[in-house]
Amino acid sequence: MKKTLKIIMASIIALAMFFSTFQIQKPLDKESKKTSTISFNKQTAEAKGLFPIFKPKPKPKPKPKKKKKTTAQLYNGAKKKGAKVKGRNSTYKYSKKLRNLPTKVKTKYSSRDFYKNGKLETRRYYGKNGDSETDIHYTNHGNNKNHPKVPHRHNWYYKDGKLNPGKGY
Known part of the structure; x- marks a missing residue:
């Protein structure tokens, strides 16, 4: 009973609003007498919240497009994680x-794995120019004192024009 009263009251209010916002503009000059303009005020029952059922659904926000990662970004991510470069x-x-692995290659932003006796021993990462940048060693080289942490990394550097591996960390 209450629901039907609410619906009837809402429809009466909506009709009253409709007729109160209806306007007819009279032409000002003789040439435009043939046509008359009918316009409605922008206030509607939906704007006042009387008919929440008839409210238009809001448009969904567009999802941002994922930017494709560059080769260098993929390489740096893999190097940081210690993973293969896809x-x-x-x-x-x-x-x-x-x-051992070569110190210079033609494929830039790449990695190479070196297996010995079926076990992964070294993963080497090659940078922008194809030069060695970082090694990840999965053994302690038989030297627990210098390499207590396994796996460990060695960064490569230039000395006297030659690439040399750095100390492990």
């Missing part, structure tokens, strides 16, 4: 010919 990683196995 799509730019190679695997090498220990042999008589190959006893």
Whole structure:
């Protein structure tokens, strides 16, 4: 009973508002007598909150587009985590010919893994120019005193024009 009274009252108020906002503009000159303009005031029942059912749904906010990461950003993220660089990683196995990874490569922003006896021993990261930047060693090189932390990293640096590995940390 109360719901029906509310609906009837709301519809009466809406009709009253509709007729109170209806205006007809009279033409000012003789040429425009043929046409008359009908306009409505912008106030509506929805704006006053009388008909919450008929309120238009708000438009959803557009989702921001994800920016594609550059090769350098992907490389730096992988290097920081100690992970392989996606799509730019190679695997090498220990042999008589190959006893270590190269210090310079053609593929910039890449990584290479070195396996010895089936175990990952070193992951090397190559920077913008293809030079070695960082090594992650997964062994202590048989030297617990100098490398108590496993895995540990070595940053590469130039000395006398040659690349040299730095101390582990």
